[in-house]
Structure formats: C-alpha cells, structure tokens
Amino acid sequence: MDLLERYLQALKPLLPRKAQDDILRELSENIRCQMEEKEAGLGRPLTDAEQEEVIKQHGHPIVVAARYRRPQYLIGPTVFPFYWLILRIAAVSALIVRFVVEVVMALLSPDPTHAIVPALLAVPWVLIQVFFWVTATFAVFELCSSAFTLNCKKGWSPGSLPTIGAQLSAVSRTTSVAQIILGSAFILWWQVVPNAPFLLLGPAASIIAPAPIWASLHWPILLLAVAGVAQTGVDLAHPQWTPWRSKIRLAVQAADLGILCLVLRAGEWVVMAPGVHDPSRYADVVGLLNQILFFCFLGGLIVEGVRFVWRCLRQFQAHSVTHAAALARD
Amino acid sequence: MDDLFENFRLELRRGCLVLAVLAQLQTEHYGYTLRKTLSSRGLAIDEGTLYPLLRRLESQGLLASEWREEEKRNKRFYRVSPEGAALLERLLEEWRSINAALERMLNQLEPKEV
Numbered sequence: 216m217d218l219l220e221r222y223l224q225a226l227k228p229l230l231p232r233k234a235q236d237d238i239l240r241e242l243s244e245n246i247r248c249q250m251e252e253k254e255a256g257l258g259r260p261l262t263d264a265e266q267e268e269v270i271k272q273h274g275h276p277i278v279v280a281a282r283y284r285r286p287q288y289l290i291g292p293t294v295f296p297f298y299w300l301i302l303r304i305a306a307v308s309a310l311i312v313r314f315v316v317e318v319v320m321a322l323l324s325p326d327p328t329h330a331i332v333p334a335l336l337a338v339p340w341v342l343i344q345v346f347f348w349v350t351a352t353f354a355v356f357e358l359c360s361s362a363f364t365l366n367c368k369k370g371w372s373p374g375s376l377p378t379i380g381a382q383l384s385a386v387s388r389t390t391s392v393a394q395i396i397l398g399s400a401f402i403l404w405w406q407v408v409p410n411a412p413f414l415l416l417g418p419a420a421s422i423i424a425p426a427p428i429w430a431s432l433h434w435p436i437l438l439l440a441v442a443g444v445a446q447t448g449v450d451l452a453h454p455q456w457t458p459w460r461s462k463i464r465l466a467v468q469a470a471d472l473g474i475l476c477l478v479l480r481a482g483e484w485v486v487m488a489p490g491v492h493d494p495s496r497y498a499d500v501v502g503l504l505n506q507i508l509f510f511c512f513l514g515g516l517i518v519e520g521v522r523f524v525w526r527c528l529r530q531f532q533a534h535s536v537t538h539a540a541a542l543a544r545d
Numbered sequence: 546m547d548d549l550f551e552n553f554r555l556e557l558r559r560g561c562l563v564l565a566v567l568a569q570l571q572t573e574h575y576g577y578t579l580r581k582t583l584s585s586r587g588l589a590i591d592e593g594t595l596y597p598l599l600r601r602l603e604s605q606g607l608l609a610s611e612w613r614e615e616e617k618r619n620k621r622f623y624r625v626s627p628e629g630a631a632l633l634e635r636l637l638e639e640w641r642s643i644n645a646a647l648e649r650m651l652n653q654l655e656p657k658e659v
Contacts, residue, residue, distance in 0.1 A: 234600070240612075241576060241621050245592060248577040274593045282597040 229280030316417035428481035
C-alpha cells in the first residue's frame with residue numbers, strides 16, 4: 216500500500232483546500248476496494264506492478280485534481296479577441312517608442328555604435344512589460360465584464376434591439392473597447408508625465424525636457440482625451456450610428472485639429488533640461504529633434520485635416536440623401 | 546475524423562451521465578458500487594469523471610451523502626436528494642421528448658435511405 220500512500224500524498228496539495236481530506240478518503244477507499252476485488256479474483260495479494268496498474272487507471276495526480284476544481288481562466292473567450300488586438304497594438308507601439316528613445320540616446324551618447332547593443336537587448340524586456348500590464352488590465356476587465364454580462368442577461372428587452380439596417384452602420388465593439396483602453400491609458404499617462412518626464416523622454420529626460428507649450432496645452436488635451444473616451448463609451452453602449460453622433464465626432468475632430476495647429480505654431484517642443492553640464496554639446500541634438508518633431512506634427516496635421524474634410528463631405532452627402540428622400544416622400 | 550467523433554461522443558455522454566447518476570442514486574450507493582452498477586448496465590464511467598461529478602451534484606444540493614461503516618470500512622454513501630429527484634423527473638421528461646423527436650426524424654429518413 217506504499218504506492219497508494221505516495222499517490223495520495225502527491226494528490227493532496229493539488230486538491231481544493233477545504234475538501235482535501237474528504238476527497239482523499241473517498242479516493243483511497245475506492246482504490247482499496249478495487250485492489251481487494253482484484254486480490255479476491257487472483258486469490259493472492261497484488262504485486263507492486265499490479266497495484267501500480269490499478270492506481271494508474273485513476274490518472275496522473277494533476278489531471279485528477281484538476282477535475283475537482285472549477286474551470287479557471289484570467290481572460291475568457293468573450294474578452295480574448297479584444298485582449299489579443301490590444302496586446303499586438305501595445306507591443307508594436309512600445310517597440311516604436313523604445314526605438315525612438317534609443318535612437319535619441321544613441322545620438323546623445325559619445326559613442327553611438329555602443330548604444331545599439333543595449334537597445335537590442337532591451338527589446339525582450341519591453342515585450343515582457345507590455346505583456347504583463349496588458350494581461351493584468353484585461354484580467355481586471357474580465358472580472359468587471361462578468362458582472363456586466365450578468366446584468367445584461369437580467370435587464371434586456373427585445374424592444375431595445377437595433378432597428379433593421381441599423382446594425383450595418385454600427386460602431387464595431389472591438390474598436391470601441393480598444394479605444395477606451397488606449398484612451399484611458401493615455402489619460403493616466405498624460406496626468407503623470409508632468410511630474411515624471413522620464414515616461415515621455417525615457418533616459419533622455421536628464422538632458423532634454425518638454426517645452427512650455429505642453430504645460431499650457433495640458434488641460435485642453437486632457438479634456439479632449441476625456442471627451443474621446445466618453446464618446447467611445449457611448450459607442451460601446453449604443454453602437455448604432457446616428458446623425459448626432461457624426462456631428463459630435465466632427466466637433467471633437469475639429470477641436471483636435473485646433474490643438475494640433477496650436478502645437479505646430481509653438482515651433483519648439485523640446486528644450487534643454489535645466490542643469491545640463493555642457494549645453495553647447497547638446498544644442499544641435501535639441502535643434503534636430505525639434506526639426507523632426509516639426510515634420511511629424513505637420514504630417515499629422517495634414518492627415519487629420521484631410522480626414523476631417525473627407526468626413527465633412529460624407530456628412531454633407533448623407534444629409535443631402537436624407538433630405539432628398541424626405542422630399543420624395545412628401 | 547476519429548477525434549471529431551470522440552469530441553461529439555463525449556459531449557453527448559456528458560448530459561446523459563448526470564441523468565444516469567441521478568437515476569441510479571434513487572437507491573443508495575457508494576462510489577465504487579455505483580460505478581460498477583452503471584458499468585454493468587452499459588454505461589461505463591471512469592473514476593476521474595464519476596467522483597468529481599458526485600461532488601459537484603452534492604454541492605448543488607442534488608445529492609445527499611454520509612460517511613458510514615460497512616464491512617468494517619468507512620464509505621461515503623450517496624443518495625439523490627428531494628431537489629435532485631424533482632430535477633431528475635423534469636430532466637427525464639425533457640430527455641424522453643428529445644428522444645421521441647429524434648426517433649420521429651430518423652423514422653422519416655429511413656424510407657429514403659432504402
């Protein structure tokens with residue numbers, strides 16, 4: 216029976232704590248019954264190999280114990296597609312940011328070629344961090360969404376379903392969830408950055424600092440980000456597209472463009488950090504960074520401007536079609 | 546194809562096993578004899594499935610159990626609870642209706658196949 220004792224010993228720590236002894240007692244009783252029946256059939260005690268065979272039929276301790284536990288998962292099948300999307304976006308974004316920071320650091324360092332190797336070594340670490348934070352966030356989201364799903368099951372009515380055809384012009388829930396998570400992460404980051412410039416500039420924060428324009432635009436940008444998240448929250452709850460929603464979206468986009476114009480007008484987005492030992496050494500780098508940023512913001516303004524005009528045209532077109540249809544009905 | 550069959554077979558058996566265990570436990574049994582009885586009646590079930598199932602059904606209030614000595618050994622005896630018996634009745638009704646519907650469908654198909 217030594218084998219049986221060893222089997223039960225291996226099983227015990229894997230079982231749910233409250234029921235451990237009870238389950239072990241029952242399993243042990245069952246195995247003993249099987250062995251005794253076999254012994255009675257053979258008319259002799261079982262050999263070690265025969266005992267082993269009986270125990271083996273019950274399965275590996277890990278498998279046996281798993282059957283006594285409820286299914287457990289961090290991220291369920293409903294949330295998983297969103298998780299996977301965000302994980303990929305976050306990983307790519309983090310790698311790009313890290314790359315930019317490392318390029319800046321390499322430019323600032325006395326020996327740029329030596330800075331390349333640490334940059335490459337940092338890549339797996341960046342990915343591990345992204346994986347950890349995104350997974351942790353979604354695990355919390357999964358917990359909250361279970362409660363949300365339960366509420367949905369209780370309080371829904373067929374009358375609240377979208378009208379025929381409205382589903383076609385609905386906002387994708389995947390996009391909405393992705394935007395809410397990214398938007399919330401941005402708000403958090405934007406609030407922390409003024410006191411921790413390291414989060415924006417990385418190790419380069421000891422040499423360069425954000426220009427004053429960012430302090431003056433801090434609250435307008437925060438307000439816009441909050442408005443964006445709120446708007447996406449409404450999209451998630453009621454994904455059907457409405458003319459009002461298009462107008463609100465256009466207004467938010469116009470405000471975005473306004474902010475972008477103000478940012479571009481500033482002409483200086485990074486400055487030398489206070490207390491740098493040899494400012495003349497880094498002056499060129501700061502100038503170069505401002506030039507790069509100018510082209511980035513200009514490109515952003517052009518793209519956003521084109522998108523805004525395109526949306527305005529579509530809005531106008533949709534309005535004309537609706538108006539014509541109303542006239543035809545009359 | 547074999548894997549697919551095995552998946553569907555397990556899916557089909559899962560619900561039937563609950564029904565069989567509840568039905569068999571209208572008479573008191575302990576785990577070992579329950580398994581043997583089910584097996585002798587054509588529904589073999591391994592220990593790894595039976596014991597967790599018994600525990601789950603008990604935690605849901607469908608079975609009642611007690612430890613008792615029999616043949617100088619302590620054994621855990623199970624019996625269906627009044628809630629379990631009521632549920633069994635409703636499940637059996639459902640199962641019979643599904644079975645009858647399937648039979649009707651299969652009987653309709655038979656002439657075409659011939």
